[in-house]
Amino acid sequence: MAESFDVKSVSVNIGALSNTYRPLFKVPSAGGGITVIDVNYSQAGAGTTALNLVDLGTAGTATAGTIATKGSAVYAANVPQSFTLSSAFVEAGHWVGIAEANTGAANAVSIISLSYVTGK
Numbered sequence: 001m002a003e004s005f006d007v008k009s010v011s012v013n014i015g016a017l018s019n020t021y022r023p024l025f026k027v028p029s030a031g032g033g034i035t036v037i038d039v040n041y042s043q044a045g046a047g048t049t050a051l052n053l054v055d056l057g058t059a060g061t062a063t064a065g066t067i068a069t070k071g072s073a074v075y076a077a078n079v080p081q082s083f084t085l086s087s088a089f090v091e092a093g094h095w096v097g098i099a100e101a102n103t104g105a106a107n108a109v110s111i112i113s114l115s116y117v118t119g120k
Helices: none
Strands: 008-013 022-028 034-043 047-055 065-075 095-100 110-118
Touching: 008 022, 034 047, 034 065, 047 110
Parallel strands: none
Antiparallel strands: 008 110, 022 095, 034 110, 047 065, 047 095
């Protein structure tokens, strides 16, 4: 029998984003952290951008670490692209965010989707 576990998924329209970051959601302070298991991105128009899913710490205002990276990529309209996980665990009470790394810009309709499980 295959293993089963309780996967949570979140999809957020991050909107236009260029050389800055945007908080997406806060990991609850109670109950432990989360482990990100999958990250994908798509945008409504073709274009180039470089995005990272980041840990924004407890204040949600500064990058405390990189969770997953995409690097510079040319995106076709509405074609999802996978990120590469680098440090998947996010501590309880920390904000998960997206950062655009000064390569072009994320489109006005830009959707980041991630899946995670609670704990390590």
